[in-house]
Amino acid sequence: MSSGNASNEDYLKEIAELRNKLNKAEQDIQYLRSNNKKAKTEAATFESLKNQFEAEHEGLIHLRNYVYILTDETVPESNTNVEELKKAIEDKNILIIGGHPNWYNKLKTLFPNWSFIGVEKFASLSPATADGRDKVYFFSNFICHSEYYRFTSYMQKHDVNYGYLKDTNTDSNIKQIFEELK
Numbered sequence: 001m002s003s004g005n006a007s008n009e010d011y012l013k014e015i016a017e018l019r020n021k022l023n024k025a026e027q028d029i030q031y032l033r034s035n036n037k038k039a040k041t042e043a044a045t046f047e048s049l050k051n052q053f054e055a056e057h058e059g060l061i062h063l064r065n066y067v068y069i070l071t072d073e074t075v076p077e078s079n080t081n082v083e084e085l086k087k088a089i090e091d092k093n094i095l096i097i098g099g100h101p102n103w104y105n106k107l108k109t110l111f112p113n114w115s116f117i118g119v120e121k122f123a124s125l126s127p128a129t130a131d132g133r134d135k136v137y138f139f140s141n142f143i144c145h146s147e148y149y150r151f152t153s154y155m156q157k158h159d160v161n162y163g164y165l166k167d168t169n170t171d172s173n174i175k176q177i178f179e180e181l182k
Contacts, residue, residue, distance in 0.1 A: 094177070
């Protein structure tokens, strides 16, 4: 009988060792799950930062091109008069964001079908407002950077055509928009 008791003790010892190994394995699993969760959170953060960087990069490319246009003295002048240009673009689906109210009110009288968003409403505006437009223009002198980036990021992801208006001269605006939309 003593040999039967010794084997029971051996079994109990082995069971205790297996329980210790199981507890250690469960602790390891818990530690690895915690690390995995942290890694996924960091990966999502890095992905978000990457997307933000790419959107800012695209915005900088647009701004750089805009600056080139501003400094280019060889911008072709259209042979067409402003009234003809106005008629050619009046039916376009344009959204203009920003600018001084006096300026965009002048444009509103010339182009009542276009949409104009003042800076006071810009922060609460959904970027989806840009969907389906022939072009979205920013008059960036008055726009908050974070909202601008929110919009440009959306427009890049949804292939919305956008650009910048460079001055408050309505004739110049008409010529620029005509040239960009032809």
